[in-house]
Amino acid sequence: METVRVSVVTPDGAVYEDEGVELAVLKTVEGEIGVKAKHIPLLAPLAIGPARFLKGGKEAQVSVIGGFVEVRPDQVTILAEAAERPEQIDLSRAEKARQRAEERLHKQQEGIDKKRAEIALQRAITRMNVAKHR
Numbered sequence: 001m002e003t004v005r006v007s008v009v010t011p012d013g014a015v016y017e018d019e020g021v022e023l024a025v026l027k028t029v030e031g032e033i034g035v036k037a038k039h040i041p042l043l044a045p046l047a048i049g050p051a052r053f054l055k056g057g058k059e060a061q062v063s064v065i066g067g068f069v070e071v072r073p074d075q076v077t078i079l080a081e082a083a084e085r086p087e088q089i090d091l092s093r094a095e096k097a098r099q100r101a102e103e104r105l106h107k108q109q110e111g112i113d114k115k116r117a118e119i120a121l122q123r124a125i126t127r128m129n130v131a132k133h134r
Helices: 091-106 114-131
Strands: 004-010 013-021 023-028 031-035 042-046 049-055 058-072 075-084
Touching: 004 058, 013 049, 013 058, 013 075, 023 042, 023 058, 023 075, 031 042, 049 114, 058 114, 091 114
Parallel strands: 004 075
Antiparallel strands: 004 013, 023 031, 023 049, 042 058, 049 058, 058 075
């Protein structure tokens, strides 16, 4: 099976690299996409969600928090605002962030930025799901 090279990069540096990915599944702002070798060129904004990479029947995941994906026939490059591999995620910290975001969403106080709380909740849930994939 043909493969693509995948790179996940943040402003802090490379988070994930693999030369032999058979399928990359990414969450864009328009929905989920799957990318295999020889995919048409594409540039798309990413949503908060897991990036999944299948290789030899095994799956690797990376928590991706926004950014862009550039797809070329032989390469997928993710330029993420933030990204973490499962072993980099502190599950208890992510759970506390989820609880804080849910509390903010349920409060009826003025001055609570609901959109920001929703984004924090999505980020925490994504990080927890990817961390559990270890």
